[in-house]
Structure formats: C-alpha cells, structure tokens
Amino acid sequence: MFNTPSAPAGATIVAFGEYQPPRVVTNADLEARVETTDEWIRSRVGIEERRVAGPEDTVASMGVAAGGKALAASGLSPDDIDLVIVATCTVTDQIPNTAATVAAHLGITAPGAFDVNAACAGFCYALGVASDAVRAGSARNVLVVGSEKLSDWVDWDDRSTCVIFADGAGAVVVSAAEEHGIGPVVWGSDGDRADKIYLRDHKYLYQEGQAVFRWTTTELYKVALEALERAGVEPGELTAFVPHQANLRIVESIARKLGAPQALVARDIVTAGNTSSASIPLALSRMVGRGELPSGSIVLTLGFGAGLVYAAQVIRIP
Incomplete structure (x- = not known):
C-alpha cells in the first residue's frame, strides 16, 4: 500500500488573465486582399475584427503575458505554482514544450510542465486535468494557459479561413478549495x-x-x-x-x-x-x-x- 498525499475536497478557479496582440485587422482590411465583403463575413461567421500577432509575439510570449496577469490577480507568488499546463495547437516547434518556457519566464521554479493539444477544446481539457490534479493531491496551485498564434498557419489568400482565425491568450489559476468550483469534465x-x-x-x-x-x-x-x-x-x-x-x-x-x-x-x-x-x-x-x-x-x-x-x-x- 502506497502513501498518498492528503487531498483537498475540491478545486476552483481563483483568477483570470488575458493577452491580445495590439494589431487589429478589420473586415475592410481583408476586403483589400481577398474576394470578400464585410457583409459576407458578418453574415457567415459574425466577426467584425480580429487581433493578429506581430513577429515579436509567440505562443510562449503571449502565454507569459496572460499567465502573468492571472498569477498577479491570484495573489500567489511564482513559488506557489507547482504545475503549469499550456493548451495550444499552433507551436512551430514541438520540442521544447511551451509550458516549461512560460513557467521559466514567470519565475516559477521547477513546476510540473506540459502542453495539451486538443485543438479548440484544449482549454477545457487542460482545466479538467488541472482540477483532477489538485483534487488528487498532485498539485496545490496550477497555472492553466490557452495560447494560440493561428496567423502562422493561415493562408491569407484563402477567404474561407483568413476571415476566421486570430491570435491571443487567456489564463486561469486553479487552486485547492474546500468546495468544488469546477464541475466534472x-x-x-x-x-x-x-x-x-x-x-x-x-x-x-x-x-x-x-x-x-x-x-x-x-x-x-x-x-x-x-x-x-x-x-x-x-x-x-x-x-x-x-x-x-x-x-x-x-x-x-x-x-x-x-x-x-x-x-x-x-x-x-x-x-x-x-x-x-x-x-x-x-x-x-x-x-x-x-x-x-x-x-x-x-x-x-x-x-x-x-x-x-x-x-x-x-x-x-x-
């Protein structure tokens, strides 16, 4: 029989953070490049504008920006975070993983760190894993980040995709709690x-x-x-x-x-x-x-x- 850590009753989100690149691309901007119209885009997908990353923005740097805001809002220190999970499907290099890089830039020392690729469902998957890790006693405080630079993977001459996808990052901190604040996934x-x-x-x-x-x-x-x-x-x-x-x-x-x-x-x-x-x-x-x-x-x-x-x-x- 193995010893098991004392586990809390539940897990909950304690803080949020986000990052959007400063560059705004409007439907009018896309009209000038591909055969489309503002009316067509709004009627098909409902988008009026989107944010597109510049060359200085990466999946990791956007994750750092969003994660840093969530960490600051949580009132926790970097030393309190013992697991970092990044949900992403748009990294250009599979090795090294993004989570370890995000953790290092935020001053989080030696946490568990891994990426989750479940495409657009990635954040919900990562949040489910974070909640389970906390409730099992494997972690006390988890930084969960969703970060994507889809502009690297879009054909900007294809009107069916270039009007839809954009860049940005969002993050939450998940912590142990007496009651459940995150339901079953x-x-x-x-x-x-x-x-x-x-x-x-x-x-x-x-x-x-x-x-x-x-x-x-x-x-x-x-x-x-x-x-x-x-x-x-x-x-x-x-x-x-x-x-x-x-x-x-x-x-x-x-x-x-x-x-x-x-x-x-x-x-x-x-x-x-x-x-x-x-x-x-x-x-x-x-x-x-x-x-x-x-x-x-x-x-x-x-x-x-x-x-x-x-x-x-x-x-x-x-």
Missing part, C-alpha cells in the same frame, strides 16, 4: 471525422465548414447538457454560457438549445475572432473584467475542434 472525440479540419500541405489550416457546422449545431448541445447534469446544475441556474468562439452562428445555435434564456452568452468572436484554445479563457477574462460575471456566477464552458474533440464543464466565478 465531459469530454470525448469523433475520430471518424478527423479529416474535417486539418493542415493542408502541412502548413495551412483547412476545414470543411459545412460539415463542421452541422456537427457542432446538432451534436454538441447534448455534451453541454450532460456537463450541467453531472455538475448538478439546472439550465435555469446558469449565469452565462461561454463556448469556444468558433463562429457566432454556431455559438447562438447551441445556446438556443440549452433552455437557459437568462444566461449571458459570450460573443467574444465579434471583436476577437476564433483563437482556438485561447478563446474560452480569453472571453472569460474579458467578461470578468467588464463586470459581467460577478463572484459566484455559474458558467458553462464548451470547447470543440479538430480531431474532432469536445469537452465541457461548469465553473463558478471566484
């Missing part, structure tokens, strides 16, 4: 449809938009409802619904099927674009910053993307 995959989103010629993002749209709007509300059920939360108790910001039509279609008309629905995609695994923590941090999610708010998150993979969980705002 409901996750899964549909690998038979993995060919619907992939890298074309090993360098450009490509997706079969209609197939992805049908899958997300007909299947994923069931995952969201299961996450509510497993957390013991009724739809009417939700303060907000914060799904991956893939497409405004997708976001609103899933939201309508939840039966929670009182819930505030995140529409960060309008001004931030699709930032993959960064989109949920980025939207959460911005909503908290605007005062839209007061302490105690109950929020449903839902991530989904290439793989095809998905994950959802309920969280309580500190």
